[in-house]
Every structure is written in C-alpha cells, then in structure tokens.
Amino acid sequence: MRLAWWKILCIVQLLIISVAGLLGDVPAKPILNETIRNYYFHVPMWFGMMIFFIVSVVFSVKYLRSGNLEHDIKAVEFANVGLLFCVLGLSTGMIWANYTWGKPWSNDPKQIGAAIAFLIYFAYLVLRNSMLDPDKRAKIGAVYNIFAFAMLFPTIWIIPRLLESLHPGGMGNPALNPGDVDSRMRYLFYFIAFPGWTLAGVWIASLHIRLKKLEEKKLQHA
Amino acid sequence: MKSVIALFKKDLLLEFRQQYTLYGIILYVASTIFVLFLAMGQPEDHVWNGLFWMIQLFVCVNAVAKSFLQESRGRLLYFYSIAGARDFILSKLIFNMLLMAVLSLISWVLFGLLLGNPVQNGARFMGVAVLGGLGLSLVFTFLSAIAARAQQNAALMAILGFPLIIPQILLMMKLANTAFSQVIQDSLGMIVLLLAGLDLLVVALAIILFPFLWKD
Numbered sequence: 001m002r003l004a005w006w007k008i009l010c011i012v013q014l015l016i017i018s019v020a021g022l023l024g025d026v027p028a029k030p031i032l033n034e035t036i037r038n039y040y041f042h043v044p045m046w047f048g049m050m051i052f053f054i055v056s057v058v059f060s061v062k063y064l065r066s067g068n069l070e071h072d073i074k075a076v077e078f079a080n081v082g083l084l085f086c087v088l089g090l091s092t093g094m095i096w097a098n099y100t101w102g103k104p105w106s107n108d109p110k111q112i113g114a115a116i117a118f119l120i121y122f123a124y125l126v127l128r129n130s131m132l133d134p135d136k137r138a139k140i141g142a143v144y145n146i147f148a149f150a151m152l153f154p155t156i157w158i159i160p161r162l163l164e165s166l167h168p169g170g171m172g173n174p175a176l177n178p179g180d181v182d183s184r185m186r187y188l189f190y191f192i193a194f195p196g197w198t199l200a201g202v203w204i205a206s207l208h209i210r211l212k213k214l215e216e217k218k219l220q221h222a
Numbered sequence: 223m224k225s226v227i228a229l230f231k232k233d234l235l236l237e238f239r240q241q242y243t244l245y246g247i248i249l250y251v252a253s254t255i256f257v258l259f260l261a262m263g264q265p266e267d268h269v270w271n272g273l274f275w276m277i278q279l280f281v282c283v284n285a286v287a288k289s290f291l292q293e294s295r296g297r298l299l300y301f302y303s304i305a306g307a308r309d310f311i312l313s314k315l316i317f318n319m320l321l322m323a324v325l326s327l328i329s330w331v332l333f334g335l336l337l338g339n340p341v342q343n344g345a346r347f348m349g350v351a352v353l354g355g356l357g358l359s360l361v362f363t364f365l366s367a368i369a370a371r372a373q374q375n376a377a378l379m380a381i382l383g384f385p386l387i388i389p390q391i392l393l394m395m396k397l398a399n400t401a402f403s404q405v406i407q408d409s410l411g412m413i414v415l416l417l418a419g420l421d422l423l424v425v426a427l428a429i430i431l432f433p434f435l436w437k438d
Contacts, residue, residue, distance in 0.1 A: 064434050112392075119385030126381055131372050140372055143431045147364065148386060150427055151420070155389035158416060 006199055013196030017041075020188060027182050031100055032168070038096045039181060039189060044197040045089030046114075050153075052082035052201055053121070057149040060142035070213070072138035075145060076128065077208045081201045083121045090114050110167045113156040120148045225305040229313035233289075234320075243321065247285050251277060251329045255336045264338040267402045274333055275354070275395055279387065281325055282358040283380055286318050289363060290370035302436055311367065311432040315425060318359040326355035340402055347401035354394040357417055360424040361387055364432070371435050393417055 003011075021040035029036060059075035062068075093111070094104035105111060127144055131137040160167075181189070237243060254277055258265075265273065293301070301310050330351055333339070341347040362383055369379040393413050400410060 112388075116385055116388050119388075123382050123385055127368070127372065127378065130378060136371075139434060140368055143434055144368055144382065146431060147368075147427055150423060151361070151386050151389075154420070154423070159389060159393070 007203060010196055010199035010203060013192050014200060017188065017193045017196055021193065024184075024188070026185060035096055035099055036181070036185075038092060039185060040193040041197075042089060042092040042096060043189065044194045045085045045092060047194050048198045048201050049082045049085040049089060049117070051198060052078045052085060052205070053117075053149060053153075056082060057145055060145040063138060063142045064146075069134065069138060069216075072142065073209055073212045073216075074205075075142065076125075077205045077212065079121055079124060079145065080208065081205045083118065083125075084204070085197075085201060086114060086118050086121070090118065108167055109160045113160060117152055117156065120152055124148060225309040226313045226316070229301070229305060229310060230316050233313065233317040237321075243285055243288065244324075247281055247325055248328060248332075250284060251281060251325075251332050252336075254280075255329075255332055259336045267340045268399070270333070270337060270340050271395055271398050271402070273337070274329070274351075275391055275398070277329060277333075278326060278351075278354065278358060279384075279391065281329060282322055282355070282362050283376060283383065285321055285325060286359055286362040287366050287369075287376040287379055289314050289318055290366045291376065293370075298436070307433040307436050308429055311364075311428050314367075315360060315363050315428060318363045319356050322355035322359035323352045326351040342403060343401040347398060350394060350397045350401060353414070353417060354390075354398075357390050357394070357421050357424075358387065360421055360428070361390070364424065364428045367428075367432060367435055390417065390420060 017040050021037055026034065026036050056075045056078040059071045059078065063071035063075060090111075093114070097106065097108075097111075098104045124141065124144055128137050128141045131140065258273060262269075305313075327348070330348070334341075362379065365379050365383045365386075366376075368382065369376070372378060393416065397410065397413055397417075
C-alpha cells in the first residue's frame with residue numbers, strides 16, 4: 001500500500017496527538033482541570049470546519065465562473081466534511097460543557113452560532129436534494145452556498161465578540177483564552193493537532209470526491 | 223435605472239389593483255394575533271417581543287414568497303429580455319422593502335390593539351421594526367428567487383431562510399428590548415451598524431448572484 005506523504009503525516013500526527021493529548025502534561029487550571037485536553041480535539045474541529053467551508057465556497061465561485069461540474073463535486077464534498085466537523089465539534093463541546101458548565105447546552109452565543117452553522121449547511125444539502133437536473137442543482141446550490149457563507153461568517157465572527165459568554169476566551173477571542181495553555185500545549189496544537197485533523201478531513205473529502213467521479217463516469221458509460 | 227423604476231411601478235400598481243397581499247397579510251396577522259390573545263391574554267414584555275418577531279418572520283415569508291412564485295415562466299422570460307436580471311432583482315428588492323416596512327407598522331398596530339403595547343420608547347421601536355422588516359424582506363426576496371428557480375413552494379424558502387435569519391432576528395430582538403424601558407445601551411449603535419451592513423451585503427450579493435440564477 002502506497003500513501004502520499006501528507007497521508008503518512010496525517011496518520012503520524014493523529015497518533016502523536018492521541019497519545020500526547022491524553023497522557024502528556026497539562027497545566028492545572030481551576031474548573032478546567034483535566035478537561036483542558038479537549039483543546040487538542042475540540043478546537044481543531046472548528047478550525048477545520050471553517051477551512052472546509054471556505055474551500056467549499058471557493059469551489060462554488062469557481063463553478064459559477066467555469067461551469068465545470070468537477071468544481072461542484074468538490075464544493076459539496078468539502079461542505080459535507082465541514083458539516084461532519086461541525087457535528088464533532090458540537091458534540092465534543094457538549095461533553096466538555098457537561099463537566100465544566102454543569103449541563104451540555106446553556107444557550108451560549110458560541111453554541112448558538114455553531115448550531116446555526118449546522119442548520120444552514122444542512123439546508124444547503126436539502127436544497128441540492130430537491131433538484132434532479134445536475135446542472136441546475138450545481139448552479140442553484142453554488143448560489144446558495146455563496147449567499148449562506150456571506151451571511152453566516154460575518155455574524156459568527158462578530159456576534160460572539162459582542163456578547164458575554166461562558167466559553168473560555170470569554171470576551172474577545174472567541175475560540176480560546178491564550179492564558180489558559182502553556183507553550184507546550186500551544187506547540188502541540190498548531191503543529192500536530194490542528195494540521196493533523198485538517199489533513200484527516202481533506203483525506204475524507206478526497207475519497208468522497210474520487211467516489212463521486214467514478215459514479216459519474218459509470219453513469220456516462222451506462 | 224429607468225427599467226428598475228418601471229418594474230417597481232408595475233409591482234406597485236398590481237398591488238393597488240389587486241390588493242391581495244396587503245389585505246391577505248392583514249387578515250393573516252390579525253387572525254394569528256387573535257388566536258394568541260385567546261390562548262394567553264396579554265403577555266409579558268419579553269414574550270410580546272418574541273411573538274412580535276416570530277410573526278414578522280412568517281408575515282415576511284408569506285408576503286415576499288409571491289414576488290417570484292407568482293410570475294409565470296413565460297412572463298419572467300419577458301422581463302429578463304426587456305430589462306435585464308439586475309434591474310429585475312433590484313426592483314423586487316425595493317418593492318418588498320417598502321411592503322415589509324408598511325406591514326411591520328401594521329402588525330405593530332394590531333399587536334398594540336390586541337396584546338397591549340408595552341413599548342415605552344415608540345420612536346425607537348418603530349425604527350427597529352422598520353429596520354428589521356427591511357432586513358427580513360431583503361433576505362427572503364433573494365431566497366424566494368432561489369426557491370422559484372428550484373421549482374419549489376414557499377416551504378423550501380422557509381427551510382433555507384430560517385437558519386440564515388436567526389442571527390439577525392436575535393440582534394433585532396436585542397435592539398427591540400431596549401425600547402421597552404428608558405435605559406440606554408451603549409452597544410446599540412454597533413448593532414444597528416452591523417444590521418445595516420448585513421442589509422448592504424445582501425443587496426450586493428443579490429446583484430452579483432442573481433444573473434447566475436436565471437440564466438439557463
């Protein structure tokens with residue numbers, strides 16, 4: 001079995017983060033305690049989700065400019081992986097919140113933002129499934145994808161900064177509080193956890209894209 | 223620009239002649255509020271506020287849905303050939319903005335009649351209601367164009383639109399809440415700016431993206 005270098009890198013990174021993330025030293029913080037390890041698993045989901053949704057919208061723009069159906073396949077598959085990461089991020093966050101905030105859901109602005117993102121991209125998939133003609137589906141899907149992206153991202157980047165929240169980072173940076181983690185954790189996050197999980201998402205998307213292309217080829221030759 | 227005004231006039235004239243939307247929506251709002259009144263009497267401030275924006279949302283879906291779904295395929299083709307896609311969407315946006323601004327005020331009056339009027343700062347609430355109505359109408363006009371192209375009914379519009387509109391609705395409720403007492407909030411201007419910015423963004427996106435929707 002031969003793998004591209006980035007797939008090997010992805011496997012190594014995820015192995016390292018599974019071991020170092022669960023066994024390595026972490027700073028002892030009040031309330032957070034050992035749950036701070038979620039930093040390696042929960043936070044990369046949101047970074048990954050944003051990257052995949054941005055990639056998806058870029059492919060939608062490319063599709064509208066060129067009319068090449070391959071771009072449309074990429075747009076929808078990256079949106080799918082983004083949605084998967086969104087679900088994983090929400091569930092890891094809710095498990096974490098159950099131990100630190102006392103209950104899984106407390107209507108925090110960041111939780112609401114994540115739920116809205118989930119609903120919007122789910123609506124994108126519903127919209128696509130409501131049409132049969134592939135060209136029309138691709139075109140209208142792309143238009144909605146761009147519109148939804150432009151409506152969603154300014155709000156989830158701005159609104160959490162305006163409202164108070166229980167989430168680490170409180171006011172200001174919505175994702176994390178730079179004071180909570182030490183330099184070792186930061187290193188593990190930016191060089192191992194974040195690229196590792198993102199590469200895993202790219203891998204999943206690339207497999208789906210290949211599958212879709214094969215299906216299309218089969219349809220054409222049928 | 224001339225064709226935008228002509229198309230806008232045509233929508234306005236149709237509305238004046240048929241008077242279907244206006245009376246239909248007034249009846250819709252009145253009966254919904256009446257049912258609410260029977261069910262719960264006069265609610266507290268924050269319940270009033272929540273109900274007001276929820277009903278605004280449904281009013282908007284019903285009022286705006288017909289802007290694209292009412293036009294037959296042949297008629298749309300005719301409009302595109304004489305005016306171009308950008309003029310067409312602009313005229314629809316302007317018309318629906320006007321319609322929603324009027325409907326927002328009407329539903330406020332009806333709310334006040336049946337459910338009581340807890341608003342203390344009337345001018346501010348009116349501003350928020352109109353601003354909110356404009357934001358809702360812009361988003362749903364564009365979505366009704368998408369839904370019409372997908373040959374679906376208003377249900378699809380609701381599915382597509384509700385998640386998109388949640389952030390705006392939340393902000394509007396926050397703004398409207400400040401009109402229930404005389405307190406002054408400092409983040410008020412910021413939220414108004416954010417909402418206005420979002421409205422501009424929607425108009426820009428509609429102008430850029432709509433030509434892709436109607437081309438076959």
